[in-house]
Amino acid sequence: MKKILSSIFIFVTAISLVSICAFANDSDINKGTTIDNITRDLKSAKLLKESDVIKIAKYHINNYLKNDIQTKGKEIVASRDFINLYDINDNLFAYIVPLIEKGNGEIGYITVGAIEDGYNVYEIFIDSNIVSKIKASLNEQSRFKESKLVFIPPVSYIIKANEGKNIKYFDISKKNEPSYMDITNTIDNNVDKIRKRYNKIRNNRNKVQLQNILKNSNTENLNIQTSQINYESSVDEEDVRLVNEAKGKFVPVTYGSTTYYGGSQMWWPDGSTKETRGCGPTAAANITCYLAKKDSSKYGKLYSPSSMSRADFLKHMDTLYSYINPGILGETSLENFTSNIEKYASDKGVSLKRVISSASFTLDNTATYIKNGLNSDCPVAILNLTLPGGDYEYAWHWMTITKYFRDVNDNRWIAVSSWGKRYSINYRTAFDAMDGDGDLGGGLMYFK
Secondary structure, eight states: OOOOOOOOOOOOOESSEEEEOOOOOOOOHHHTOOOOHHHHHHHTTTTOOOOHHHHHHHHTTTTTTTOOOTTTTEEEOOOOOOOEEEEEEEEEEEEEEEEEEEETTEEEEEEEETTTEEEEHHHHHHEEEHHHHHHHHHTTTTSSSEEEEEEETTTTEEEEEEEEEEEEHHHOTTTTEEEOOOOOOHHHHHHHHHHHHHHOOOOHHHHHHHHHHHHHOOOSSOOOTTTOOOTSSSOOOOEEHHHHHHOOOOSEEEEEEEEEEEEEEGGGGTTOHHHTTTTHHHHHHHHHHHHHHOOHHHHGGOOOOOSSSSHHHHHHHHHHHHOOOOOOTTTOOOOHHHHHHHHHHHHHHHOOOEOOOOOOOOEEEHHHHHHHHHHTTTOOEEEESSSSSSSSSSSEEEEEEEEEOOOOOOOEEEEEEEEEEEEEOOOOEEEHHTTTTOOOOEEEEOOO
């Protein structure tokens, strides 16, 4: 979904492995912690040194990025030209760290946490000149006395512009096409919820994991010792991908010389109903097209167009939109999403059924579910109903998972298709969003 109402009071039926709704799980709030206390807690957070931020970035360069399809074989370094990311109360919270390929310049960024007990990293995005575009977005608000980039977990970037008492918030999420939609009302109406989200991130587990990364950031073979982590034993590295993902592509939609990583709802007319509600149908179009192309004898009828051009793929998206028929807030039900994809397949004469699990909704169980889907060469739909809304990625949004990665230090990543691009997200942050932090949950689903 692209835009939502600033206040939402709905009941969401979502199938997250099983039929489940994930509601608030704010343990500190339940204990009587006030918003003021949460604010003071954030102000008291200990900040990392700049050298530690570089070490964390280097760790993920030498680990996740070393064999990722977008960066394998490239010599990458982390730039010290950080962009500061603040919380909603102007406390430093994270950094955008530019990634530089030797000989070719900027190729993307990694978002690294700035506090000692938060997540060590949130997102990696590979796209040339993207940091320059983000800086241009900040400069766009020069009419204000002061502007800064605010980061809202799990992964949302907005500009906070301040001119005396006049504070405005602008979305800049469409990184390849920066926009400046005013989302001030949405932020103002959800400010207490946002503050709680920052507080939830801070915990001892994150602190210990971050310390372990710093101890081993210069280890080239990454045979990292985890004996000092008392909450779990050492884990094996896992790298699970779709067959096409392993080959460097997903759903290769073409437009001139450009090849997209799946569909984008932004191809529908700007401001149209389909654009604002179309992320669910886009994920459905990705999934059905991928299955059709991987096994034409079994699934071929799921994709009717004659080519993979953007114009033809948009026709496929239109068809899936008519089946899913999202409401005013987009498609908020995983049950409806699932049933309508099954109906579409049935109407095409294809046997396609949801795959569910009776396992409880935990980090490890959902990771296992994702791996099972990918190992079956089936893309996994992920729904995140995190509030507040706005135009930025991941919040109130459907995506398609194409890869799962876990390193020996238990950092977990998923690669996803969204907006026709490929993003790498810390899976713990994505799971926390689905698991509820005062928001409306989410879920996962794949089909065979």
